[in-house]
Amino acid sequence: MARPIILSNGELHVGLNTFGEVHDFYFPYVGLENHTIGKETSHHIGVWVDGRCSWLHDGSWTFVFSYPHDALVGHIVAKNQTLGVMLEFDDTVDGELNAFMRNIHVVNLDAYDKDVRLFFRQAFVIGDSASMTDTAQFLPNDQAIVHYRGRRTFVISGIDDQKHAFDQYTIGLFGTEGREGTFRDAEDGELWSCPVEHGRVDSTIRFKLALKAHSSARVHYWIACGTTLREALFVHKQLRDNGLNDRYILTTKWWYRWLRPAEKVSRKIDPAYRELFLRSVMLLKAHIDKRGAIIASTDSGMLNYWRDAYAYCWPRDGAYVLWPLIRMGYYEEAYQFFDFCRRELNSGGFLMHKYRADGAVGSSWHPYVHDDGSVTPPIQEDETALVLFLFGQLYRSTNDQRLMKRFYEPMVVPMADFLASYIDSSTGLPKPSYDLWEEQYMTTTYTTAVVYAALSAAADLADDNHDDGHAVAWRSAASDIAEAAQKYLVNHDRDALYKGLRRHTDGSYEPDQTIDLSSIYGAFMFGLFSADSDIVERAVQTARRVFNVSPDRPGVPRYENDNYRRRNPSSLGNWWFVTSLWLAQYDLEKGDVASARKTLAWVRAHARKTGTLCEQIDPETEEEESVSPLSWSQAEFVSTVLDTITKGTSK
Numbered sequence: 001m002a003r004p005i006i007l008s009n010g011e012l013h014v015g016l017n018t019f020g021e022v023h024d025f026y027f028p029y030v031g032l033e034n035h036t037i038g039k040e041t042s043h044h045i046g047v048w049v050d051g052r053c054s055w056l057h058d059g060s061w062t063f064v065f066s067y068p069h070d071a072l073v074g075h076i077v078a079k080n081q082t083l084g085v086m087l088e089f090d091d092t093v094d095g096e097l098n099a100f101m102r103n104i105h106v107v108n109l110d111a112y113d114k115d116v117r118l119f120f121r122q123a124f125v126i127g128d129s130a131s132m133t134d135t136a137q138f139l140p141n142d143q144a145i146v147h148y149r150g151r152r153t154f155v156i157s158g159i160d161d162q163k164h165a166f167d168q169y170t171i172g173l174f175g176t177e178g179r180e181g182t183f184r185d186a187e188d189g190e191l192w193s194c195p196v197e198h199g200r201v202d203s204t205i206r207f208k209l210a211l212k213a214h215s216s217a218r219v220h221y222w223i224a225c226g227t228t229l230r231e232a233l234f235v236h237k238q239l240r241d242n243g244l245n246d247r248y249i250l251t252t253k254w255w256y257r258w259l260r261p262a263e264k265v266s267r268k269i270d271p272a273y274r275e276l277f278l279r280s281v282m283l284l285k286a287h288i289d290k291r292g293a294i295i296a297s298t299d300s301g302m303l304n305y306w307r308d309a310y311a312y313c314w315p316r317d318g319a320y321v322l323w324p325l326i327r328m329g330y331y332e333e334a335y336q337f338f339d340f341c342r343r344e345l346n347s348g349g350f351l352m353h354k355y356r357a358d359g360a361v362g363s364s365w366h367p368y369v370h371d372d373g374s375v376t377p378p379i380q381e382d383e384t385a386l387v388l389f390l391f392g393q394l395y396r397s398t399n400d401q402r403l404m405k406r407f408y409e410p411m412v413v414p415m416a417d418f419l420a421s422y423i424d425s426s427t428g429l430p431k432p433s434y435d436l437w438e439e440q441y442m443t444t445t446y447t448t449a450v451v452y453a454a455l456s457a458a459a460d461l462a463d464d465n466h467d468d469g470h471a472v473a474w475r476s477a478a479s480d481i482a483e484a485a486q487k488y489l490v491n492h493d494r495d496a497l498y499k500g501l502r503r504h505t506d507g508s509y510e511p512d513q514t515i516d517l518s519s520i521y522g523a524f525m526f527g528l529f530s531a532d533s534d535i536v537e538r539a540v541q542t543a544r545r546v547f548n549v550s551p552d553r554p555g556v557p558r559y560e561n562d563n564y565r566r567r568n569p570s571s572l573g574n575w576w577f578v579t580s581l582w583l584a585q586y587d588l589e590k591g592d593v594a595s596a597r598k599t600l601a602w603v604r605a606h607a608r609k610t611g612t613l614c615e616q617i618d619p620e621t622e623e624e625e626s627v628s629p630l631s632w633s634q635a636e637f638v639s640t641v642l643d644t645i646t647k648g649t650s651k
Helices: 182-188 229-242 245-258 260-266 271-286 300-304 315-327 331-344 381-398 401-421 445-464 468-488 517-525 534-546 577-589 593-606 631-646
Strands: 005-008 013-016 022-029 032-034 045-049 052-055 062-066 074-080 085-093 099-108 114-123 134-139 144-149 152-160 168-173 196-199 201-211 216-226 441-444 500-503 509-512
Touching: 005 074, 005 085, 005 271, 013 085, 022 216, 022 300, 045 085, 045 182, 052 182, 085 245, 099 114, 099 201, 099 229, 099 245, 114 152, 114 182, 114 216, 134 168, 134 201, 144 201, 144 229, 152 201, 152 229, 168 182, 168 196, 182 201, 196 201, 201 216, 216 229, 229 245, 245 260, 260 271, 271 315, 271 593, 271 631, 315 331, 315 381, 315 631, 331 381, 331 401, 381 401, 381 445, 401 445, 401 468, 441 445, 441 517, 445 468, 445 500, 445 517, 517 534, 517 577, 534 577, 577 593, 577 631, 593 631
Parallel strands: none
Antiparallel strands: 005 013, 013 022, 022 032, 045 052, 045 114, 062 074, 074 085, 085 099, 099 216, 114 201, 134 144, 134 196, 144 152, 152 216, 168 201, 441 500, 500 509
């Protein structure tokens, strides 16, 4: 499932799989309209040498992936010893133009001349649709192939060192009528040159290279994108006429400029974490759409095994991505995200489960009718609360009065009013909603903590806005929640914090004794309980004992008996980078630098060379589980490293 190389400009977003082939191709939003979903739509690359053909995914190639510069420009080295050929890819998405570009260095590793033919196969399912109504055509005047349907157009072309375009092409069908795709036509080294097809269509182009012994040549390949043919052809002609080198330079410079705040901060951190820190920051940026949505993960591999993928904007995930960025001074991304949340805010003052990048409500498995008989919005209340809390963080960081003018009345007030009113009269705690793990309908300690912090932040914002009535009401609501938490959420029997309270049909509540890392994290991070309090200290000790945490194995699951993607039923659950880093943040809060460093080192050891972090690690095999990269995992690593600075422990 992993995508070791992620490339993006906030509109065009490309994920390369472990074979260096295009597997995810999103346009015109990050995370929305993936035009290459599934194995059969991977953009295959083939090499034909002296009568033998090999595809990069056929198991005969070795790969090394990296981001060699502080820019989102990927480098892939693919080597086939049998063919005696090495391919070096420099890949990027242009910083200004909607174009995916590949600069391929083709190297003859042997001491004799070779006839080398390089094939690029494109297979789109345009618009994320099962409708077989795409068209592909050869454009002779432009020396290009165009794939299009409706308002989505992709122009494919390339040139070699001598600025010659591809010498052969063909267009055909795949996944229908018994057709596998045009890449099969390439395996004899020749293409049939069919100029047009419609339906479920693919295309393949060829570059023919005569390589002397131990020599090399370059091929420059691109996909230009647009909402019309005219728009895509404009981008194509820019690349064809001016070449790719200038575009690579401009894109690299753009990333250098954007990364300056993070690079400045990185000088203060332990050099052992600097590379992963900067890679993580770039990967966070790659998951942010220009219109404000922040996507959890664009790895579509989940679709092969589950009903849906992670390419949505969860307000919670977005807030956690922004938190470290705000700390480093990245305010524009935060402004766009809050504008996105303001636009999508429900009239009741809450945010929904998740959203598409265009703002439409995303898919959900949460019902309006719940097991306890109640009828309430199918929400995770912490998502609304966390967005409100983080807005307070942004305002404190900037003191920008324009934020108050734009967001206070349309976003802060309805959010805070909702949180202050969504209280159970019998407990004084927030009413049940779905937990942050999206599984349990209950009043959780974590959600309670975030609501408390959000209302406290809102009260401070009201003070600054001279809104005395709301300031008093919201601060009073926060105080009542803190008092109720002391009464209902402390589990003295297990020296822990309850996961939460589960409501029965008769309106009564029963505590859930499951050890859940979110309870601990929420309690100390959002100030519901002090990190120095006996209950939090005992809760951390209990969690470490229950999960058998050791210096060499600091990974922890989300909670006891977490079944999500668990392979071994006897395991307590897969290790999550997010929860493991939460414990490291607690360690830093308490001044235990040594333990935090061991967790950071463990995370670094389980990151890919490109810096991508997945969601989970199998505790037995220590293999990746679920999507990779996960923006929340990258964000918590960045946040934890930043904590080593703020706590004065960077060295």
